Amino acid sequence: xxxxxxxxxxxxxxxxxxxxxxxxxxxxxxxxxxxxxxxxxxxxxxxxxxxxxxxxxxxxxxxxxxxxxxxxxxxxxxxxxxxxxxxxxxxxxxxxxxxxxxxxxxxxxxxxxxxxxxxxxxxxxxxxxxxxxxxxxxxxxxxxxxxxxxxxxxxxxxxxxxxxxxxxxxxxxxxxxxxxxxxxxxxxxxxxxxxxxxxxxxxxxxxxxxxxxxxxxxxxxxxxxxxxxxxxxxxxxxxxxxxxxxxxxxxxxxxxxxxxxxxxxxxxxxxxxxxxxxxxxxxxxxxxxxxxxxxxxxxxxxxxxxxxxxxxxxxxxxxxxxxxxxxxxxxxxxxxxxxxx
Ligand SMILES: CC(C)(COP(=O)(O)OP(=O)(O)OC[C@H]1O[C@@H](n2cnc3c(N)ncnc32)[C@H](O)[C@@H]1OP(=O)(O)O)[C@@H](O)C(=O)NCCC(=O)NCCS
Numbered sequence: 560x561x562x563x564x565x566x567x568x569x570x571x572x573x574x575x576x577x578x579x580x581x582x583x584x585x586x587x588x589x590x591x592x593x594x595x596x597x598x599x600x601x602x603x604x605x606x607x608x609x610x611x612x613x614x615x616x617x618x619x620x621x622x623x624x625x626x627x628x629x630x631x632x633x634x635x636x637x638x639x640x641x642x643x644x645x646x647x648x649x650x651x652x653x654x655x656x657x658x659x660x661x662x663x664x665x666x667x668x669x670x671x672x673x674x675x676x677x678x679x680x681x682x683x684x685x686x687x688x689x690x691x692x693x694x695x696x697x698x699x700x701x702x703x704x705x706x707x708x709x710x711x712x713x714x715x716x717x718x719x720x721x722x723x724x725x726x727x728x729x730x731x732x733x734x735x736x737x738x739x740x741x742x743x744x745x746x747x748x749x750x751x752x753x754x755x756x757x758x759x760x761x762x763x764x765x766x767x768x769x770x771x772x773x774x775x776x777x778x779x780x781x782x783x784x785x786x787x788x789x790x791x792x793x794x795x796x797x798x799x800x801x802x803x804x805x806x807x808x809x810x811x812x813x814x815x816x817x818x819x820x821x822x823x824x825x826x827x828x829x830x831x832x833x834x835x836x837x838x839x840x841x842x843x844x845x846x847x848x849x850x851x852x853x854x855x856x857x858x859x860x861x862x863x864x865x866x867x868x869x870x871x872x873x874x875x876x877x878x879x880x881x882x883x884x885x886x887x888x889x890x891x892x893x894x895x896x897x898x899x900x
Pocket of ligand 1: 649
């Protein structure tokens with residue numbers, strides 16, 4: 560079945576290839592996770608030309624004859640993690656178990672090893688909350704020699720049934736523990752005077768997050784990279800809602816959270832990074848930033864009904880905050896990794 564397969568690197572100037580990558584990726588994801596937000600077409604079309612700073616992106620398409628049957632997206636970090644290759648292989652249901660995934664994996668890994676990468680990583684759903692397997696990523700990854708180094712859980716907040724009075728009460732009860740701190744909010748572009756502090760917090764993210772057995776260096780984020788990432792994301796058309804906490808005595812940013820809404824998916828938002836500087840923990844700053852940010856999201860994006868977020872299964876503090884807000888576990892995800900040469 561695999562003899563007639565051919566694999567090409569996506570040409571951003573070929574509209575049929577750009578379209579195939581979008582259609583195959585969405586079909587593969589939504590087949591296993593019908594509740595998941597689809598990828599945003601607008602963002603996809605820009606991103607094939609303008610990748611996020613910090614990694615080179617290579618997208619490969621598998622064809623059987625003239626028919627596109629699978630896609631692989633390979634990110635090669637270029638600021639840090641220079642030995643890593645981050646890979647996503649996506650094959651729609653009707654083309655599975657015919658060797659397409661394996662061929663794409665081999666092709667992308669060979670491409671990475673030829674460029675000095677010795678460790679390949681992937682992220683995929685494993686089971687629902689009750690432990691029932693979802694999709695085929697686990698047997699696929701295991702067949703290719705990867706193992707799960709860190710378990711993540713996706714949690715979902717349904718804003719249509721959120722208890723507004725309880726959230727307001729929680730925020731009011733939290734502020735007395737946070738005397739001497741105040742919040743600051745922005746959208747796609749961070750205020751210039753905060754960028755240095757935000758880059759420091761961002762760089763500490765992996766250092767501060769539980770990493771299990773995953774071998775991943777903390778990202779090197781400096782002010783310039785943060786500024787250029789914001790500028791690129793703005794081109795993707797997504798809207799960001801961000802809240803920081805300022806330590807009034809020093810004027811430094813000591814906590815930060817972000818939510819993003821894709822341009823064409825109006826019902827869904829991703830709750831992203833939340834960080835509190837280690838020296839400023841214990842003042843409810845994590846809960847406060849998240850609640851303040853969420854309330855801005857709700858005021859600005861009345862059609863957003865669902866917010867999803869990922870946490871490492873062992874990240875007890877962040878999970879406690881999310882559960883208090885009303886996020887509930889939906890499914891479990893694996894961070895796959897193996898050495899390659
Ligand atoms: C995972 C996925 C990419 C597999 O694609 P595929 O084209 O079906 O994979 P292949 O046919 O090349 O399978 C390679 C091997 O993986 C294992 N495998 C794949 N699917 C399997 C399944 N449903 N049950 C058991 N083993 C399976 C088998 O060992 C298989 O070899 P074999 O067919 O010779 O027994 C595809 O199911 C998919 O797109 N899923 C959704 C996205 C995803 O989870 N991607 C992985 C992210 S890292």
